Amino acid sequence: NAGVTQTPKFRVLKTGQSMTLLCAQDMNHEYMYWYRQDPGMGLRLIHYSVGEGTTAKGEVPDGYNVSRLKKQNFLLGLESAAPSQTSVYFCASTHRGSYEAFFGQGTRLTVV
Amino acid sequence: QQPVQSPQAVILREGEDAVINCSSSKALYSVHWYRQKHGEAPVFLMILLKGGEQKGHEKISASFNEKKQQSSLYLTASQLSYSGTYFCGTGASGSARQLTFGSGTQLTVLP
Numbered sequence: 001n002a003g004v005t006q007t008p009k010f011r012v013l014k015t016g017q018s019m020t021l022l023c024a025q026d027m028n029h030e031y032m033y034w035y036r037q038d039p040g041m042g043l044r045l046i047h048y049s050v051g052e053g054t055t056a057k058g059e060v061p062d063g064y065n066v067s068r069l070k071k072q073n074f075l076l077g078l079e080s081a082a083p084s085q086t087s088v089y090f091c092a093s094t095h096r097g098s099y100e101a102f103f104g105q106g107t108r109l110t111v112v
Numbered sequence: 113q114q115p116v117q118s119p120q121a122v123i124l125r126e127g128e129d130a131v132i133n134c135s136s137s138k139a140l141y142s143v144h145w146y147r148q149k150h151g152e153a154p155v156f157l158m159i160l161l162k163g164g165e166q167k168g169h170e171k172i173s174a175s176f177n178e179k180k181q182q183s184s185l186y187l188t189a190s191q192l193s194y195s196g197t198y199f200c201g202t203g204a205s206g207s208a209r210q211l212t213f214g215s216g217t218q219l220t221v222l223p
Contacts, residue, residue, distance in 0.1 A: 031209055042114065042199055042213035043154070058210065090153060094209055099144065101209075103153035 002026055006091050006104035013081045013111045021076040021107050023091030031094040032074040033058070033101070034066060036087040043090065049074055081111045113137055115202050117214035124190050124221050132185040132217045134200030142203040143176050143183040144211060149196040157185075157198075161208070187219070195221045 007022045035043040045058030047066040055066045065077045092101040115136040141162045146154040160176035171188040201211030
């Protein structure tokens with residue numbers, strides 16, 4: 001039982017490049033989230049999903065897109081990376097009957 | 113708006129007690145507490161819901177003052193394993209799972 005798995009764990013991008021971060025959970029959770037964590041800022045919600053095929057904007061959605069085609073996967077896309085998107089990205093999931101969020105190990109992204 | 117946590121950092125000796133506060137300017141429905149060790153993912157500690165009871169787990173407990181929109185995390189007889197950064201996340205009614213996190217409190221427990 002792996003829990004929440006994020007791929008990749010590290011990535012360096014050049015400004016303007018695109019990439020997709022993958023989050024996969026094997027707990028059959030309905031809710032999934034993408035957060036970014038910056039020094040001194042805590043975690044900020046980018047986008048979230050309450051079920052397969054549905055997504056919604058969080059606190060800081062600009063520059064990101066998401067998709068939830070399958071219940072177990074939540075993808076975060078950067079169409080044109082900017083240095084301001086340098087951050088650690090965390091995916092999390094929650095069962096609909098609980099408030100406990102399970103986090104992945106994070107993806108450290110550097111945009112140069 | 114981001115909840116405000118205090119203190120920003122605290123250093124303790126093993127066995128000492130600590131209190132971490134979380135304050136919001138918005139009406140709250142839920143307060144969630146997480147601990148994150150360096151280089152690791154945040155781990156859920158507990159949640160307090162509006163109208164709910166004070167929660168506790170062994171030597172870590174929390175309270176939620178609905179009128180003041182404040183929550184406090186109490187760590188009793190701290191252990192070395194308690195070291196890490198503690199975050200409170202707040203949720204509003206109808207969006208209790210879409211959290212706004214504070215900037216964290218770094219707790220260091222020394223032997």
